[in-house]
Structures are given as structure tokens and as C-alpha cells.
Amino acid sequence: MRQTLRLTLLITLAGFALAAQAGGLETLLQRIERIQADPTALQAAIEAGEERTLLCQYCHGADGNSLKPEVPNLAAQNIGYLLQQIEHFSSGTREDYVMNQLAENFNAEDKVNVTLFYHHQALKPQTVPAELAARGRPLYQQLCRDCHGEDGHGSETLARLAGQRAEYVDLALRLFRDEAAGKAGLQRRNPLMAGVARRLDDEQIEAIAAYVAQMP
Ligand code: HEC
Numbered sequence: 585m586r587q588t589l590r591l592t593l594l595i596t597l598a599g600f601a602l603a604a605q606a607g608g609l610e611t612l613l614q615r616i617e618r619i620q621a622d623p624t625a626l627q628a629a630i631e632a633g634e635e636r637t638l639l640c641q642y643c644h645g646a647d648g649n650s651l652k653p654e655v656p657n658l659a660a661q662n663i664g665y666l667l668q669q670i671e672h673f674s675s676g677t678r679e680d681y682v683m684n685q686l687a688e689n690f691n692a693e694d695k696v697n698v699t700l701f702y703h704h705q706a707l708k709p710q711t712v713p714a715e716l717a718a719r720g721r722p723l724y725q726q727l728c729r730d731c732h733g734e735d736g737h738g739s740e741t742l743a744r745l746a747g748q749r750a751e752y753v754d755l756a757l758r759l760f761r762d763e764a765a766g767k768a769g770l771q772r773r774n775p776l777m778a779g780v781a782r783r784l785d786d787e788q789i790e791a792i793a794a795y796v797a798q799m800p
């Protein structure tokens with residue numbers, strides 16, 4: 585009896601914690617929506633965001649076009665996805681040593697401004713081997729488009745893949761696949777992506793990564 589009570593209490597508390605987290609994200613998204621509707625506020629937020637990204641430039645580039653193979657482009661990334669990932673790094677749900685340290689120091693306003701700054705930057709086009717990309721196309725259309733969209737632009741909360749660095753997409757898919765295989769070490773956890781990635785071999789991953797990188 586006492587155990588049942590304790591269990592009920594635990595479940596209730598966990599429910600509150602989840603609701604609070606979702607509520608936090610929801611509040612920030614509403615704030616972003618209001619800012620987007622007001623050109624002056626948007627300009628100010630983008631400028632504030634740019635100032636807050638000085639430490640990010642070394643890896644993600646001054647305009648969100650990454651300078652290193654293992655680092656994702658953030659330019660033109662979807663708002664909901666950017667915000668959610670910053671939250672995940674800040675809470676430690678997504679693990680990356682540098683990203684965890686940096687995101688920990690962000691307050692709500694920083695998160696909003698940085699998200700808006702990157703979302704409004706333009707992606708630079710990438711060149712990849714055409715033959716490799718052509719092999720990735722049917723795989724993408726068969727396995728990825730239902731969620732990430734025919735044009736690879738994702739959705740409000742789903743990652744944009746179009747124009748993402750091929751090396752990063754390759755690495756991310758391997759991390760999701762490692763997670764599915766239960767390997768130790770730093771991993772990305774997402775049951776949907778783990779389910780997709782576990783069916784891919786290295787060659788398929790390379791081809792899909794090349795295909796999405798050159799998508800406009
Ligand atoms: C030392 C290099 C480095 C610096 C500096 C850095 N990042 Fe990152 N960032 C990374 C790497 C590497 C990843 C990918 C981590 C992974 O594979 O899970 C990443 C991922 C991200 C993502 C998730 C993107 C996606 O497509 O999932 C966001 C958002 C992000 N960084 C924002 C920032 C911000 C904001 C700053 C500055 C406060 C910053 N980063 C500074 C290396 C860096």
C-alpha cells in the first residue's frame with residue numbers, strides 16, 4: 585500500500601517535471617512568435633543573438649556556416665529544432681562536452697535571441713560528388729522524406745537537413761546507429777532516428793549524407 589502511494593507520488597512528480605519542461609519550451613516559442621511579428625523587435629533580437637554567439641563562431645562560423653567537418657551548420661535551421669537542441673544541451677539530455685558547458689550559461693533571453701539569429705542566416709551552397717549524391721537520392725526519398733520532408737526542410741520541430749554538412753550528417757547517423765546498437769560513449773538518443781539508422785550500412789550513410797548536403 586505504502587509502495588503504491590510512493591509510486592503514485594513519483595509518477596505525479598515526473599509528470600509535473602515533464603509538463604514544466606514542455607511549458608518552458610512552449611513559452612519561449614510563443615515569445616519567438618511575437619518577436620517575429622514585429623520587425624523592430626526581430627532586428628534587435630538578431631543583433632543581441634549575434635553578440636551572444638561570439639564564442640560559437642570558432643566552430644559554427646560567424647554566420648552559422650560551420651568551419652569544421654564534425655560541426656553542424658546552424659544557418660537557416662528551423663526555429664523549434666534549434667531551440668529544442670539548445671535546451672537539450674543546457675539540460676544535458678544531449679551530450680557534447682563543449683556544447684553542454686556553453687549552453688548551461690544561457691538564460692531564456694539568450695536562447696530566444698541565438699535561435700532567431702541563426703534561423704535568419706543564409707546557408708552557403710555545398711559541392712559534393714554528384715555520383716554519390718545520386719545514389720543517396722532514392723534512399724532519402726524512401727527512408728527520410730516522411731519526417732524530414734521531400735525538400736529536406738524538416739518542420740517546425742524537426743531538423744532541416746537540406747544544406748547540412750555531409751560529414752556532420754554522416755557522423756550523426758552513425759551516432760544514432762551506435763545508440764540503437766547499445767554502444768557505450770557519447771551518443772545521441774532518439775528512438776525514431778535510432779530505428780531508421782540501425783537499417784543503414786556505411787555506404788548508404790555516406791550517399792544519403794552527400795545527397796542532403798547538396799539539397800537547396
Ligand atoms: C568547440 C566547437 C563548438 C563551439 C565553440 C560551439 N559548438 Fe555548437 N556544436 C558543436 C558540435 C561538435 C556539435 C554537434 C554535437 C553532436 O554531434 O551531438 C554542436 C551542435 C550544436 C547545435 C545543434 C545543431 C544540430 O543540428 O543539431 C546547436 C544548436 C549549437 N551547437 C549551438 C551552439 C552555440 C549557440 C554555441 C555558442 C554558445 C556553440 N554551439 C558553440 C561544436 C561547437
Ligand code: HEC
Pocket residue numbers: 656723724727728729730731732742743744745752753756757772773774776777780792
Ligand atoms: C520517423 C521520423 C524520422 C525519420 C523517418 C527520419 N528522421 Fe531524422 N530525425 C527525426 C527526429 C525526431 C530527429 C531529432 C532528433 C533529436 O532531437 O535528437 C531527427 C534528426 C536527424 C538528424 C540530426 C539533425 C541535426 O541537425 O543534428 C539527422 C542527420 C537525421 N535526422 C537524418 C535522417 C535521415 C538521413 C533519415 C533517413 C535515412 C531520417 N533522418 C529519417 C525523425 C526522423
